[in-house]
Amino acid sequence: MMKKFMKHLEKRILFTGLKMKPEKFLFFALLFAVFFIYFGGMLIAAIFPIGLDEEGVLSAYDTEYKIEKMKSDKYGTPFDEKAFWAEKMELEARNKNGRGTIIALIIAPFTPYLLLIYWADKRRNDLEKDLPDALLLISSYVKAGGTIDWAIGSVLHHVYGPLKEEFNETARQLASGASIETAMLELATRNDSPLLRNLSDLVLFGIRAGGEMTDLLTDIAMEIRMTQTLQAEIEAQVSTYKMFFTITILVVAPVLLAVATNFLGVAKGFGRMFQEEMSSGGEMTGSSMITGAQAGLAGALMEKIQKGQIGGLISVQDMELFSYCLCILSSISASALLGVIAKGEEKAGLRYIPLFVIVSVTVFFYANKFVHAFMADAFGGIV
Secondary structure (H helix, E strand, O other), rough: OOHHHHHHHHHHHHHHHOOHHHHHHHHHHHHHHHHHHHHHHHHHHHHOOOOOOOOHHHOHHHHHHHHHHHHHHHHHOOOOHHHHHHHHHHHHHHHHHHHHHHHHHHOOHHHHHHHHHHHHHHHHHHHHHHHHHHHHHHHHHHHHHHHHHHHHHHHHHHHHHHHHHHHHHHHHHHHHOOOHHHHHHHHHHHOOOHHHHHHHHHHHHHEEEEEEEEHHHHHHHHHHHHEEEEEEEHHOOOHHHHHHHHHHHHHHHHHHHHHHHHHHHHHHHHHHHHHHHHHHHEEEOOOEEHHHHHHHHHHHHHHHHOOOOOOEEEEEHHHHHHHHHHHHHHHHHHHHHHHHHHOOOOHHHHHHHHHHHHHHHHHHHHHHHHHHHHHHHHHOOOO
């Protein structure tokens, strides 16, 4: 299992053009993970509101504070309010850092591998973009009377980036005595490019069949150009769907999550108001009276709501954390789906992930604040 993983990792590194052994990459990945978990957790906790602010702490521990205060008044035990709230603030700060560390722990192991996929995909796109022009140049050199290995060496002055690196390596192999078949097979093996693999197969077939290389290379170049033009047209046609899908994930979903989160806050406010009504005379609104059994049952239910819980399963703070996690996961899924829509493969959407995550989390943060302020104003401070 480990050998298969190391072979797969070695191939992935090769596709990126990095001159690095898998063991060295794993060492740097482990080093990155350790630093990111430690420092990234604190950074996430500082930037993103994944915990309670001062107002939230006061609200969350209000019931516990009242109980401790009542015990102090009843039994005459000393109760330091400043120390109580300082302890709760420190506890929430530790919880916040803990949540940031958990998020960093989830992100850290996958980031280096995702970067490998992104770099390989970007390198492949850059290589394939310039490939038709390079093939036409090689074809013209061969038509002028040169051999194909000489033509590959001559075209180095007219290409740049990953394609120049690959042709340079192919020319070096040919100059050192390798056959054109071996050099073309190595070129296809070093890159995760279906175009290069097809090019290698067709060139080798043409050489073995004794065909005209200039016509073959020209036809391949024109076919690649036609494919790239068709792909660009398809991307333009699906741009409307991409826009609709992007708005849904980045705006609509975070806003709906913010509304759902604040409804829990409304329930909590009504629970607090209910308890105050019950403690002041056993009345709800107006003159409607309820029985002792009903009051006990409703009081038990509303006490859970007052604590920010529904059925004892979820709190407002848990809902906020769940919403942030859902924004991140939906952004990653949406990026992969956009890659499938645009290019036909998930890894084509990897470049959208950082932008989508930042935008969706930011939209939820400000939508949560806006909806909270709106509901606090609409319900007269119940929230």
